[in-house]
Amino acid sequence: MRLDAVSLAYDGAPPVLDRLTLETPAGAFRYLVGPSGVGKSSLLRLIFLDAAPTSGTIALFGETATGASPAQKARLRRRIGVVFQDFRLLDGLSLVDNIALPRLIGGAAVADARREAAELIAWVGLGDRIDATPASLSGGERQRAAIARAVIVRPNLIVADEPTGSVDDDMADRLMALFEELNREGATVILATHSMDLLERFPHPAIRLGAGRAVMETP
Amino acid sequence: MRSMLPRLPAWLQRTATPQSVAAGALSGDAASRILPWATALMAFLAALALAAALAVGEAAERWSAGFGGGLTVQIGPLPAEGADPLDRIHEMLRATPGVGQIDAMPPETVDRLLAPWLGGLVDLEGLPKPRFLDVALAPGARIDPAILEARLRTADPDAKVDDHEIWAERLAGYAAAVERTALVAAILIGVISAAGIGAVAAARMAIHQDAIRLMRLLGATDRWISALVARASLRQGFLGGALGVGLALIAIYLVERAATSAEGLLPTPRLAGWHWAILAALPLVAGGVAVAAARLAALAWLRRR
Numbered sequence: 417m418r419l420d421a422v423s424l425a426y427d428g429a430p431p432v433l434d435r436l437t438l439e440t441p442a443g444a445f446r447y448l449v450g451p452s453g454v455g456k457s458s459l460l461r462l463i464f465l466d467a468a469p470t471s472g473t474i475a476l477f478g479e480t481a482t483g484a485s486p487a488q489k490a491r492l493r494r495r496i497g498v499v500f501q502d503f504r505l506l507d508g509l510s511l512v513d514n515i516a517l518p519r520l521i522g523g524a525a526v527a528d529a530r531r532e533a534a535e536l537i538a539w540v541g542l543g544d545r546i547d548a549t550p551a552s553l554s555g556g557e558r559q560r561a562a563i564a565r566a567v568i569v570r571p572n573l574i575v576a577d578e579p580t581g582s583v584d585d586d587m588a589d590r591l592m593a594l595f596e597e598l599n600r601e602g603a604t605v606i607l608a609t610h611s612m613d614l615l616e617r618f619p620h621p622a623i624r625l626g627a628g629r630a631v632m633e634t635p
Numbered sequence: 636m637r638s639m640l641p642r643l644p645a646w647l648q649r650t651a652t653p654q655s656v657a658a659g660a661l662s663g664d665a666a667s668r669i670l671p672w673a674t675a676l677m678a679f680l681a682a683l684a685l686a687a688a689l690a691v692g693e694a695a696e697r698w699s700a701g702f703g704g705g706l707t708v709q710i711g712p713l714p715a716e717g718a719d720p721l722d723r724i725h726e727m728l729r730a731t732p733g734v735g736q737i738d739a740m741p742p743e744t745v746d747r748l749l750a751p752w753l754g755g756l757v758d759l760e761g762l763p764k765p766r767f768l769d770v771a772l773a774p775g776a777r778i779d780p781a782i783l784e785a786r787l788r789t790a791d792p793d794a795k796v797d798d799h800e801i802w803a804e805r806l807a808g809y810a811a812a813v814e815r816t817a818l819v820a821a822i823l824i825g826v827i828s829a830a831g832i833g834a835v836a837a838a839r840m841a842i843h844q845d846a847i848r849l850m851r852l853l854g855a856t857d858r859w860i861s862a863l864v865a866r867a868s869l870r871q872g873f874l875g876g877a878l879g880v881g882l883a884l885i886a887i888y889l890v891e892r893a894a895t896s897a898e899g900l901l902p903t904p905r906l907a908g909w910h911w912a913i914l915a916a917l918p919l920v921a922g923g924v925a926v927a928a929a930r931l932a933a934l935a936w937l938r939r940r
């Protein structure tokens with residue numbers, strides 16, 4: 417993943433990100449830290465191609481994503497697993513179909529996608545809620561579901577925005593173990609967090625955002 | 636692990652496709668609930684208009700065939716004194732090239748045709764009545780009725796020649812006008828329905844824009860997303876179409892039955908077998924129109940964001 421002099425400004429406001437250059441090697445595990453409102457979520461949105469930079473270019477997996485065709489973007493997005501800060505589960509689908517959705521979009525058979533989703537759901541401790549609607553889940557349960565959905569396609573890049581903010585320490589450990597395991601198997605992980613405790617217990621290099629600039633920190 | 640699987644009957648698991656499952660995320664809005672009923676009404680109207688066009692076309696063809704290839708010669712009543720011009724007229728007709736069989740219309744038939752006009756008021760028996768000759772023409776022969784009439788008037792000044800062709804042409808013209816109007820009505824109904832279905836599809840996209848945005852971020856293409864909306868429209872269009880056409884077929888059947896009991900007074904438009912087949916295929920057309928309209932509208936909506 418490479419960002420080259422990337423800037424992002426929301427309409428009329430001063431830029432949130434200002435000519436940011438950043439390179440993360442494939443297979444790396446990076447925290448993204450910085451004060452609230454500094455632009456962590458905004459940077460992640462650029463990476464998972466939810467927004468286009470005001471200027472500069474972004475490359476993913478060695479391909480230039482900025483200005484790519486819709487079809488090319490769709491293909492790149494299928495290689496990225498996103499844990500949204502606000503989860504974004506769909507109320508029209510049961511929990512299992514929410515988790516299976518990325519596989520369904522990828523064209524997997526329904527039975528296969530549901531079986532894999534069911535296993536992941538059991539793994540994150542929601543086995544008894546498999547047919548529940550997302551609206552009936554607690555905040556922590558939704559967060560676990562969002563993580564299960566992000567990893568079901570075995571993405572090459574995992575982008576997680578505050579993925580352990582709503583769960584207790586035991587579950588946080590379990591979810592971090594999942595991210596580390598996928599990272600060991602080759603996935604690049606970018607994880608935005610406020611939790612210094614997390615950085616201590618699971619040490620990895622951090623990218624610190626401040627005033628539109630990024631600084632690398634190694635523990 | 637078995638107990639973890641969603642509790643779905645096996646046949647449903649097999650028929651479920653990725654898109655049929657994902658489409659659940661875009662369902663359950665008021666816009667899509669009225670669609671089958673609106674489609675049913677439109678299909679009902681379209682089926683009636685189409686049935687009218689088909690039936691009138693068919694009837695006109697039958698009437699024209701009954702008229703075709705002949706003339707009617709009308710001559711005055713049997714004169715009280717002097718020679719009857721009938722024989723002379725017969726001779727002149729037989730001498731005209733292209734004339735085939737000549738049949739005198741029996742007096743009873745003339746009485747029967749006149750009766751409705753004169754009612755029971757007049758005793759037809761003693762009345763001087765015109766006489767009619769049915770003149771068949773040889774195949775392909777054409778005779779100008781005006782010229783023939785002028786010649787026959789030398790024998791009987793009251794002679795009149797009626798060309799069936801003119802009536803057949805007028806009837807065909809009338810039938811064609813009715814057919815055209817009904818077809819245009821059916822097509823207009825189809826176009827309006829398509830526009831309505833497209834608007835509903837666009838409204839549905841707007842209602843579910845968060846879900847659509849998420850699907851895009853998960854790597855769904857516009858084609859894939861538009862197919863979700865099109866698929867729901869197909870089912871609703873087909874079901875609505877089937878309901879509307881079903882009701883229309885019942886209505887048409889009842890009208891036909893009523894018309895049959897009035898047979899003889901009115902020429903009865905009637906639907907042939909293949910007409911029923913066309914009408915029965917309308918739900919498929921409705922489904923097809925619904926899919927195309929929804930898909931195009933959804934793609935247009937997606938392209939704008």
Ligand SMILES: Nc1ncnc2c1ncn2[C@@H]1O[C@H](COP(=O)(O)OP(=O)(O)OP(=O)(O)O)[C@@H](O)[C@H]1O
Binds near residue numbers: 432457458
């Ligand atoms: N869609 C938007 N339109 C306008 N401004 C926005 C939008 N999203 C974010 N911002 C602004 O951009 C800045 C950075 O927001 P962002 O969500 O990236 O911060 P963050 O670092 O993720 O904060 P937190 O740690 O609280 O999640 C904030 O000032 C925010 O108000």
Ligand SMILES: [Mg+2]
Binds near residue numbers: 457458501577
């Ligand atoms: Mg944030």
